[in-house]
Amino acid sequence: MSEATTMDKENFVTCDLLDAHPESQVCLPNIEGKSFYSFGGKDRFCGEIVTVKCFEDNSRVKELLNSDGTDKNGDGKVLVVDGGGSMRCALLGDMIAESAIVNGWAGVVIYGCVRDVDDMAQMELGVMALGCIPRKSNRRDEGQTDIEISFGDLTLNSGMFIYADNNGMIASDSALL
Template sequence: MTTGHIPTCDLFDRFKDAVRYVLPGLRDFGAVTRFFGPVVTVKCVEDNSRVKELLATPGDGRVLVVDGAGSLRCALMGDMIAASAVSNGWAGVVIWGCVRDVAELAALQLGIKALASMPRASTRRDQGLVDVPAELPGATVLPGDVLFADEDGIVLLTAEQAAGLK
């Protein structure tokens, strides 16, 4: 796999219809707007228990994709959990849902894309599934996919497709 970010537009030009992509609508919230890495998935609705747990483990340049079902009722990540992700070496977090503490997130060296901001925190009920297929608008994300994100959007490659990149 590549050792550097490849623009999403270049990936489209190379792979054409063989790539999956996320529909427009997710916004940048972190200080890093170009990021990529192998995907870890979490499926959770209004409970960030698994998000907090995962981002407290070594990220090794991976990207956490959170399928929050597009809920706008509460945030699935705030500044403390995001700071944990930075400390643990995660490349980014993509959330189909909300974040909070937006001013603090903007200062963190982490790629963060989410639907919106919401001041209300989630309620932890120890729920959520890890390493299962996750949905983002327009794309199913599988554990082990490689995600590329930049100002133009998000592109997903299979591990096999990404292995051929230089």
């Protein structure tokens, strides 16, 4: 990025942000043989983190991304989901992704899988996940929100900030932009 270019939420590069803020956490490019890939229509997104921990149950994911102005509304935030790295079912599909857009979420990061990827690729939403699978998750009304989660050398809490682009993801305790 040239010196004359000012970085903002629509125009940043994680490499440049990390150079300017070397104390930031960096997500490893390969976690136990798995890597994050971009599945959304936006290949660059950032925002304040809301954390969810769930395993093969997307009840909390749907609940939060469906929020309609409550204390958990999107407002440019990024939902970060610790799905335990499961590759057996998807925690996000096109219908829930559409709810995220309607409710103002900037993006979703899933340590797990997504589905309906052709449709999501056309949506104005950032989506990073380990992979895709056509199987949907079961809904058992399980999962925890606003707890510390860890994956890929990241330790994240709600209220932190995450920045994602084609170079990878970085996280910080405070806003970098």
